[in-house]
Amino acid sequence: MRRFNGHDPGLQQLRWRSDAVPVATVRPGELFEVDVPDSSSGQLSLSSDRRALERLDLDRVDAAVGPFAVEGAVPGDAVVVHLEGVDTADWGWSGVFRDFGLLRGRFDDDLVLWRRDGAAMVPVSGPLRPVPIPQRPMVGWLGVAPSSGDLGMIAPQVHGGNLDNRLHAPGASITLPVQRDGALLLVGDVHAAQGDGEVCGTGIEVPARLRLRVELRPRGAPRTVRARSPGLPAASGPYVVTEGVGADPRAAATTAVEEMIRVFGEHGVDEVEAYLLLSLAGDLRLSEVVDEPHWVVSMLFEEALLERTAATPRRPSR
Amino acid sequence: MRRFNGHDPGLQQLRWRSDAVPVATVRPGELFEVDVPDSSSGQLSLSSDRRALERLDLDRVDAAVGPFAVEGAVPGDAVVVHLEGVDTADWGWSGVFRDFGLLRGRFDDDLVLWRRDGAAMVPVSGPLRPVPIPQRPMVGWLGVAPSSGDLGMIAPQVHGGNLDNRLHAPGASITLPVQRDGALLLVGDVHAAQGDGEVCGTGIEVPARLRLRVELRPRGAPRTVRARSPGLPAASGPYVVTEGVGADPRAAATTAVEEMIRVFGEHGVDEVEAYLLLSLAGDLRLSEVVDEPHWVVSMLFEEALLERTAATPRRPSR
Numbered sequence: 318m319r320r321f322n323g324h325d326p327g328l329q330q331l332r333w334r335s336d337a338v339p340v341a342t343v344r345p346g347e348l349f350e351v352d353v354p355d356s357s358s359g360q361l362s363l364s365s366d367r368r369a370l371e372r373l374d375l376d377r378v379d380a381a382v383g384p385f386a387v388e389g390a391v392p393g394d395a396v397v398v399h400l401e402g403v404d405t406a407d408w409g410w411s412g413v414f415r416d417f418g419l420l421r422g423r424f425d426d427d428l429v430l431w432r433r434d435g436a437a438m439v440p441v442s443g444p445l446r447p448v449p450i451p452q453r454p455m456v457g458w459l460g461v462a463p464s465s466g467d468l469g470m471i472a473p474q475v476h477g478g479n480l481d482n483r484l485h486a487p488g489a490s491i492t493l494p495v496q497r498d499g500a501l502l503l504v505g506d507v508h509a510a511q512g513d514g515e516v517c518g519t520g521i522e523v524p525a526r527l528r529l530r531v532e533l534r535p536r537g538a539p540r541t542v543r544a545r546s547p548g549l550p551a552a553s554g555p556y557v558v559t560e561g562v563g564a565d566p567r568a569a570a571t572t573a574v575e576e577m578i579r580v581f582g583e584h585g586v587d588e589v590e591a592y593l594l595l596s597l598a599g600d601l602r603l604s605e606v607v608d609e610p611h612w613v614v615s616m617l618f619e620e621a622l623l624e625r626t627a628a629t630p631r632r633p634s635r
Numbered sequence: 636m637r638r639f640n641g642h643d644p645g646l647q648q649l650r651w652r653s654d655a656v657p658v659a660t661v662r663p664g665e666l667f668e669v670d671v672p673d674s675s676s677g678q679l680s681l682s683s684d685r686r687a688l689e690r691l692d693l694d695r696v697d698a699a700v701g702p703f704a705v706e707g708a709v710p711g712d713a714v715v716v717h718l719e720g721v722d723t724a725d726w727g728w729s730g731v732f733r734d735f736g737l738l739r740g741r742f743d744d745d746l747v748l749w750r751r752d753g754a755a756m757v758p759v760s761g762p763l764r765p766v767p768i769p770q771r772p773m774v775g776w777l778g779v780a781p782s783s784g785d786l787g788m789i790a791p792q793v794h795g796g797n798l799d800n801r802l803h804a805p806g807a808s809i810t811l812p813v814q815r816d817g818a819l820l821l822v823g824d825v826h827a828a829q830g831d832g833e834v835c836g837t838g839i840e841v842p843a844r845l846r847l848r849v850e851l852r853p854r855g856a857p858r859t860v861r862a863r864s865p866g867l868p869a870a871s872g873p874y875v876v877t878e879g880v881g882a883d884p885r886a887a888a889t890t891a892v893e894e895m896i897r898v899f900g901e902h903g904v905d906e907v908e909a910y911l912l913l914s915l916a917g918d919l920r921l922s923e924v925v926d927e928p929h930w931v932v933s934m935l936f937e938e939a940l941l942e943r944t945a946a947t948p949r950r951p952s953r
Contacts, residue, residue, distance in 0.1 A: 482922040554866030558871040566884035601921035
């Protein structure tokens, strides 16, 4: 089985280019492994602190590894990426950014570092108390090249990219519409945990080793990304729910998140801790989109995890 | 235990008025029952056909039962409505409306009638083949009166109303911010099943008997609706997923639904059947809301239910 070392900057792409030179050609059906860096592209580590976040080179964020040409792929085909395995590193980070995330402008930059403990990740520094978060790995970045020109790495597209969809978990198969000869698959940005919405802008960002198999479906291009996802991760009820209501989905989502932060506050959990936890383990749902002119956006959070958080003492002050 | 017969038009409200006269006053802690009509307010029955849908008096749709004054409630308080029981009737209906729903303009009006069979509902007439849908009852309409004036019944508000949130299931507790003395609680619009989003505009609309208990939390008004919901209904993976990507959440949701209808088509399921099934058992999630400028909206559908649908023969033509 071939393995590609995506920690090598030579295998990382900082723009999403139609004319990128493939690092390798993979055959449909071939199982191969790709080591991918965390979404800081190796700029952060367990020895980083908040100042490292301020020094972060944003042009190097969300680098993806590849591209891998898929033998025989032409525009109009579909490439199906089977996530046969996702092995995450034993450390990770989460960031709050003043200028990024659903509540941007409300929080200062801050950094949480995590270590793995069994099947969970535990914060070891930063503004979050040491509450264990169950690992539910997923692949954030997964896409084929655009038909022409180049794109930034942050915004996802109908042909994939930085979809940050927690349904893209081990065992999932993601179907992407090929835009140019060879497809030019890029992958990266693994999260050890992330909720629907990723509201603060990060999950638990980790380096990882991916085991991938690519399938080619001639003339099978869907109009937008499709996936087959295994059962959802095992978060279980009861849930605490806050419901944003209004004509503007962004405002409704914001209200749901703000109100859930207030719920956490009533349990003695700080705002920044709540914001981080909602990004890692809270889920945004579109509960209702037809009762004109108002949509209902729900934020769900597992009640038991909220209670475990409230019961976990803060670390001595930093 | 008091029981209120909401099939009596005298107990139904067709506008959401601040100055409505209460039909009764309930005490915090009191358990009481309310019979509520289906959302057509009794205009449809098992003997209805598509023409009945065209004759539907829309001013009588989504009537809610009450209002119930809550003893002692004043503005700034919270009323918590505990859904102690939801017993649904053994029949129901679902509608597709040309001028309502996420894909309005695409389908003609059509009507599906349902009968209960064990723990499932089964279509007995209309454009949907007889595939059983597991019952997952929920209360669609649940709100307190506005502070002044009156509102229509369709659009939900931060003080509740037609939230159509499937998390409002038996065992859930919904917290509403009181806007005027006595709160003036209204309830109605029960669905035997509905997905997140309710994309075609209806669930399986049923008459029901609600067993309710109201709790008063002085000065506890949240800014918007909150809930505590029991574990989510038992839909299980694997899921088929389609992902709308773009800056406009409505367009992204529409793309996700349209593309899932295409997936159903590839399994031999008609477009109108798919649209109905997505409304009853498909879920819209906000997978990603931070990777500017694009959101990712996922439509999820249980793969096994899609396969059961595809394997169920159509009824002889109507």
